[in-house]
Amino acid sequence: MSVDSWRLMVRHQTGYSYDGPVSSSYNEARMWPRDEARQAVLDARIEVSPSARTYRYRDYWDTLVTAFDVHAPHEALTVTVTSLVETLPPGDLIGPGEGAGWDELAAPEIVDRWYELLQPTPQTTLDGELTGIAADLRAAHREPHAAALAVCDLVRAEVRYEPGATGVQSDALHAWTQRKGVCQDLSHLTVGLLREMGLPARYVSGYLHPQPEAQVGQAVAGQSHAWVEWWAGRWTAYDPTNGVAVGRQHVVVGRGREYADVPPLKGLYAGPLSTGQSVEVTITRLR
Known part of the structure; x- marks a missing residue:
């Protein structure tokens, strides 16, 4: 990356609370930044509460998806992704007279x-x-x-x-x-x-x-x-x-x-109605 790049720490926490115990849930999170030409993911990790085994795949649109199931009774579900990403200034705009007609x-x-x-x-x-x-x-x-x-x-x-x-x-x-x-x-x-x-x-x-x-x-x-x-x-x-x-x-x-x-978090669950969703994003420029 160039000297004009930024290094950003992103912490994204989201989840649901329920009106009583949920017996099981099946979830997909799209919160993991992409590695591509104008940004580099230097580090990333995901935490799920209650604890669950996760696996990742790329969907039809090439977005990285973290999937997980929770089968222990729970009254709240929280997903936190913390990532370190290096980003570049704008560089892909087309000038006058350029590009497709x-x-x-x-x-x-x-x-x-x-x-x-x-x-x-x-x-x-x-x-x-x-x-x-x-x-x-x-x-x-x-x-x-x-x-x-x-x-x-x-x-x-x-x-x-x-x-x-x-x-x-x-x-x-x-x-x-x-x-x-x-x-x-x-x-x-x-x-x-x-x-x-x-x-x-x-x-x-x-x-x-x-x-x-x-x-x-x-x-x-x-x-x-x-x-x-x-x-x-x-x-x-x-x-x-x-x-x-x-x-x-x-x-x-x-x-x-x-x-x-591309919803950040979606899924299905068996149990009472959801009482709300929480979202918190914190970003720190490290360089």
Whole structure:
């Protein structure tokens, strides 16, 4: 990694409490950061309470999944992943006049290659108004990459980021109608508009250090975060919630069509109703 890189310690703890003993549960956690070109996982570990044997595999979208079963009676389930990740500044944005054109994106081999990332999903489906907006943005830009950046600007200008405004089951239309939402909603809306224009787009789940000029050694309340990537000759990552290219503040965990492909923790259990979910993310810049 370069001298411009950051080294981040991420601690993500999440879990459920129940209204009485649960006899068994079957779970999948997508909380382990990815090793890839613009970030390196130097260390990572997972702790499950009650204790359980874990095993890992990569799912269809190449996200690392930690699976585990708990068969001892329990009234709460907690999963904690602590990871040390080195990240780089932005480096994959396409310059003016570069990247694929609209004709190339419409070529049958490109449509076939990225077919799943061009289709609407339950959380990224648009209505007539948004479909018209996508058509206007496409018509206004000769280059797909420039049109994609315009989509990000529009979403950030029109939809106010407001923690707690929506839940994990909300969709792009809900956020657009009420003009507020969380990073997940802004990302779903952006992905939907990009796909409508003909750009393959994917939803990215991970973590965000909230301070662009983070102090070394200071632990802060971080965020489970979402952003987008689109393909215009190559993949480009952008954070529409903050209006910035993805860089040192961002840690990638998984990618998919929408949130439903990359939830941090999901599973099935036998027992009484859940009384709530807890989430706590702490991030420390170490270098």
